[in-house]
Amino acid sequence: MGLPCIVCRTPGADAFFADGERNYFRCGTCGARFLDPCSFPSADAERTQYDRHENDLADAGYRRFLSRVSEPLLDRLQAGCEGLDYGCGPGPALAAMLEEAGHSVALFDPFYAPDRTVLERTYDFVTCTEVAEHFHDPAREFARLDGLLKPGGWLAVMTCFHIDDARFANWYYRLDPTHVVFYREETMRWLAHEHGWACTIPAKDITLMHKPA
DSSP states (O other): OOBOOTTTOOSOBEEEEEOSSOEEEEOTTTOOEEEOGGGOOOHHHHHHHHTTOOOOTTOHHHHHHHHHHHHHHHTTOOTTOEEEEETOOSSOHHHHHHHHTTOEEEEEBTTTBOOGGGGGSOEEEEEEESOGGGOSSHHHHHHHHHHHEEEEEEEEEEOOOOOOGGGGGGOHHHHSTTOOEEOOHHHHHHHHHHHTOEEEEEETTEEEEEOOO
């Protein structure tokens, strides 16, 4: 009997890959692949890995990378919106880009911006870029993200979609020890249906969810 899926809670996810140290499972309901929670990294191990990230707003290449999510989101926002960068990391470059476009952006990150008072209000948009793959409890986290959105609000998610089990063993995204859950387009559409969001995938690895007004 497989584990319950950490994204959709469906029991009986199938074992599909092991690397000798870690076991991974595949959900037949939402399509997610995930690491056995027994092997999740500790908070200290996560922080050590995250401290190696270099997210420099002045880096033109990094700005181009983030523009893949900022541009389609900005196309859908009214002027002067209030947003939250959820999991902003040590260098909240996306928040700065959105502020340059005339929006205000609060920050939350359990390691780098741990002020939980920002989670006590709602926003016109929430961004979650290169964060969802780190969620140890995605079902709970996406429910929280829904609660952070105002009616009519937008959730923008960037995470590298899983597309090929045959390449999973050597996939660079799996090899990051802090990446514990991997989403497919079908996973995002399942989440949208579960929460009553409209789902748009404007580009590979980019999902925009619209909460009904």
